[in-house]
Amino acid sequence: MNEALSAKDQIRAFVMPMAEMVGVRSFSDEESLTNAGIVGSFAVFRLVSFLEETFSVSITDDEIAIENFDSIDRILRLVTAKLELPAED
Numbered sequence: 001m002n003e004a005l006s007a008k009d010q011i012r013a014f015v016m017p018m019a020e021m022v023g024v025r026s027f028s029d030e031e032s033l034t035n036a037g038i039v040g041s042f043a044v045f046r047l048v049s050f051l052e053e054t055f056s057v058s059i060t061d062d063e064i065a066i067e068n069f070d071s072i073d074r075i076l077r078l079v080t081a082k083l084e085l086p087a088e089d
Contacts, residue, residue, distance in 0.1 A: 002067065007083075008076050014050050018043055029057065029072040044069050051075070055080035 005013070008029065019027060033039035039047070047069055048059050057079060060081045068078045 005087060006087055011052060011075050011079070012052075012072055014047070014054075015039075015075075018046075027072075029076075032070050033072075034066055034070050037067075039066075039069055041066075047075065051079055055079050055083060 009081060012029075015033065015038065018038070019025070019033075022037045024036050024038055027033070027036055027038070044064060044066065051057060052059060059078070059082070063078065067074065069075055
């Protein structure tokens with residue numbers, strides 16, 4: 001994990017190019033990534049791979065649900081729960 005960037009910053013940095021590919025230039029941490037067209041089923045699997053590699057966590061099949069990947073904040077909650085760290089603001 002890159003210690004210079006917070007977990008939220010690392011997640012946002014990974015998602016931003018996906019957003020730009022669909023013409024989204026900015027979004028809030030609470031904003032629905034699925035409603036904005038940024039995250040679909042294929043992107044969820046890319047996110048899972050990124051999260052597992054970056055944060056050394058294991059995401060179960062049951063956790064691979066769109067509601068866990070619908071916003072930066074929800075993704076962060078999933079990661080912090082896996083790491084048992086306090087959630088970032």
